[in-house]
Amino acid sequence: MKDGAPAHETPEVGEVVWRDDIGVTCRRWNWRQGVRTRLGADATQMWFILESLPAMPLAALHEAGDQLTRGLLEMMPGAVIESTLIGFDPR
Structure with a gap:
């Protein structure tokens, strides 16, 4: 999500990310997390x-x-x- 809307982005070369077997779950030292991995x-x-x-x-x-x-x-x-x-x- 970005600005309240679904977004698809590709991490930059060398960017720190958290990921699992499905894909990137969080970018840029944990400042933005995805809907798939958020706590409910x-x-x-x-x-x-x-x-x-x-x-x-x-x-x-x-x-x-x-x-x-x-x-x-x-x-x-x-x-x-x-x-x-x-x-x-x-x-």
Whole structure:
């Protein structure tokens, strides 16, 4: 979708995309997602990825995760939430 209307675009050479076996699901570092992969009210499992660059303090990443968790629990009381930090290199 683009500007509220269905759109078909081709990623640029070298562009970062997320994809599955059917095709590209998201372009440009996750700023636009497609209808096929969006979350709906009937979703029972969700997976969120929060990333940070080295200049971002680890505490800020944790705070972003905490804010997301609080918002999800507010919308869906009783939700089971698991959180894992991966790829952290303290150097």
